[in-house]
Amino acid sequence: MQNTIDGQQRRISVVEKILSANDRLAAENRHTLDQAGVFGVNIMASPGAGKTSLIELTIKKLIGQVSLAVVDGDIATSIDADRAAAAGAVAVQINTGGECHLDAVMLAQGLTQIDLSKIDLLIVENVGNLVCPASFQLGTHKNILVASIPEGDDKPYKYPAMYRGVDALVINKIDLQPYVPFDMDYFRRGVEILNPGLEKFAVSCRTGEGIDAWLSWILMQLDENK
Amino acid sequence: MQNTIDGQQRRISVVEKILSANDRLAAENRHTLDQAGVFGVNIMASPGAGKTSLIELTIKKLIGQVSLAVVDGDIATSIDADRAAAAGAVAVQINTGGECHLDAVMLAQGLTQIDLSKIDLLIVENVGNLVCPASFQLGTHKNILVASIPEGDDKPYKYPAMYRGVDALVINKIDLQPYVPFDMDYFRRGVEILNPGLEKFAVSCRTGEGIDAWLSWILMQLDENK
Numbered sequence: 084m085q086n087t088i089d090g091q092q093r094r095i096s097v098v099e100k101i102l103s104a105n106d107r108l109a110a111e112n113r114h115t116l117d118q119a120g121v122f123g124v125n126i127m128a129s130p131g132a133g134k135t136s137l138i139e140l141t142i143k144k145l146i147g148q149v150s151l152a153v154v155d156g157d158i159a160t161s162i163d164a165d166r167a168a169a170a171g172a173v174a175v176q177i178n179t180g181g182e183c184h185l186d187a188v189m190l191a192q193g194l195t196q197i198d199l200s201k202i203d204l205l206i207v208e209n210v211g212n213l214v215c216p217a218s219f220q221l222g223t224h225k226n227i228l229v230a231s232i233p234e235g236d237d238k239p240y241k242y243p244a245m246y247r248g249v250d251a252l253v254i255n256k257i258d259l260q261p262y263v264p265f266d267m268d269y270f271r272r273g274v275e276i277l278n279p280g281l282e283k284f285a286v287s288c289r290t291g292e293g294i295d296a297w298l299s300w301i302l303m304q305l306d307e308n309k
Numbered sequence: 310m311q312n313t314i315d316g317q318q319r320r321i322s323v324v325e326k327i328l329s330a331n332d333r334l335a336a337e338n339r340h341t342l343d344q345a346g347v348f349g350v351n352i353m354a355s356p357g358a359g360k361t362s363l364i365e366l367t368i369k370k371l372i373g374q375v376s377l378a379v380v381d382g383d384i385a386t387s388i389d390a391d392r393a394a395a396a397g398a399v400a401v402q403i404n405t406g407g408e409c410h411l412d413a414v415m416l417a418q419g420l421t422q423i424d425l426s427k428i429d430l431l432i433v434e435n436v437g438n439l440v441c442p443a444s445f446q447l448g449t450h451k452n453i454l455v456a457s458i459p460e461g462d463d464k465p466y467k468y469p470a471m472y473r474g475v476d477a478l479v480i481n482k483i484d485l486q487p488y489v490p491f492d493m494d495y496f497r498r499g500v501e502i503l504n505p506g507l508e509k510f511a512v513s514c515r516t517g518e519g520i521d522a523w524l525s526w527i528l529m530q531l532d533e534n535k
Contacts, residue, residue: 131457
């Protein structure tokens with residue numbers, strides 16, 4: 084698109100350039116990971132859906148079996164990276180300084196802080212946001228979405244870009260199902276329209292229910308990537 | 310800031326122009342509301358914190374006492390506007406077409422769809438997002454944030470811009486407190502640092518607990534605006 088004197092058009096043009104530069108850098112990140120034999124996942128979700136809890140539990144369950152590192156994206160604080168480090172992983176914090184998503188440049192900077200030759204699995208925790216991260220590929224092998232029961236069953240319908248663009252869906256906080264209205268069939272139908280056949284894992288990171296299927300899937304992905 | 314050949318600088322410059330244009334339009338929206346004697350609130354939250362449920366309950370409780378209209382911002386679907394209309398309000402849907410927040414232009418367009426001479430209260434429901442809407446004033450009189458218990462007690466620390474910029478905080482889903490870890494003191498301390506003395510309402514839109522204090526506050530604001 085050519086720049087025009089219309090402000091709105093001009094803005095779109097700049098955004099397109101940023102996205103295309105991001106895609107090039109994402110491809111470089113993927114190459115870096117592949118060269119090192121590292122499998123990378125990008126975990127996205129609303130604030131509070133349970134990204135950090137899922138990562139914490141994944142670290143605790145896989146420790147000793149898989150060498151992993153976490154790159155944590157947050158607007159402010161190192162709360163999440165501290166939790167990942169306490170659970171036993173190499174953890175790198177990226178503070179986005181107000182930005183609402185991670186991008187490939189930020190991940191590239193994060194990767195320089197990790198000895199990739201020593202790890203098998205890289206988990207990237209994106210900024211809590213169900214909209215913007217969907218537009219920025221990071222170069223990881225898989226994009227994962229964490230949904231949660233108390234968020235409500237209408238989210239696939241209302242945030243289609245995010246649900247359409249992911250490779251697996253973890254439905255967290257299933258222990259809260261008795262206490263909130265959530266029609267799982269309605270939710271699943273919404274997901275199926277946007278992303279047919281999407282891998283789904285219903286879990287409670289609090290009780291550990293359902294987590295084994297998620298761990299098996301991650302281990303299978305690691306095997307396939309070797 | 311002058312444009313430079315550096316891509317990043319140029320981008321910031323464009324964003325600044327957009328924000329400044331937005332502020333001018335927000336002032337126009339405020340003028341439009343004031344001329345019509347309408348009190349406007351902008352309700353923001355993460356996806357699934359309970360904006361729509363709060364609005365629904367507010368409509369049902371105030372109907373007959375207050376004339377109100379709702380402008381609903383969503384990326385896709387009219388689910389929220391349908392709920393507001395079913396609860397008895399004039400409801401206008403704005404589909405942002407992928408944009409992660411409402412801005413003053415979108416609200417100005419929404420206002421043209423409402424006979425402002427017939428209403429006292431305008432409720433704007435923003436896109437579910439704890440980051441981006443904080444940067445865009447709409448011209449409403451008050452910005453309201455809905456937090457929810459299952460989101461977790463660390464959200465003020467992780468999303469400071471949103472917590473800093475609002476005039477009242479509704480803490481929803483307090484009926485779930487027995488089932489999730491949530492340290493209310495830690496949460497409130499985080500809020501207090503960012504926004505000292507902020508009005509807070511602990512409610513459950515599901516059971517109706519605590520809602521009367523919220524309604525009293527809204528009615529008081531309406532009175533003061535007359």
